[in-house]
Amino acid sequence: MAGELTIMIDLIESIKIRYDRNEIVVEVPDQLIPIKVSLHNLHGSHIQTEVIDTTEYVIDISYLMPGIYVVSVSSAVVHDAAKIAISY
Secondary structure, eight states: OOOOOOOOOOOOOOEEEEOSEEEEEEEEEGOOOOEEEEEETTTOOOOEEEEEEEEEOOOOOOEEEEEEEEEEOSSOOOOOEEEEEEOO
């Protein structure tokens, strides 16, 4: 059996996650909104989850203890995560 398969892939802009000691900034392309942003500690304990509808979202982390945390961003189309280290 012979045939032809055509796959169309629309490339999307990437999700950007940056942070400093006081905040995490998540930048999301327009076409991915709304999207869910979650924060967990290294042990998997849930800290915060929000469904955002803007291209930039700021999470206040100034109150968190030093340690390793995971920021995850997910929608029906994409899932991304970043490990962050908060020091003293």
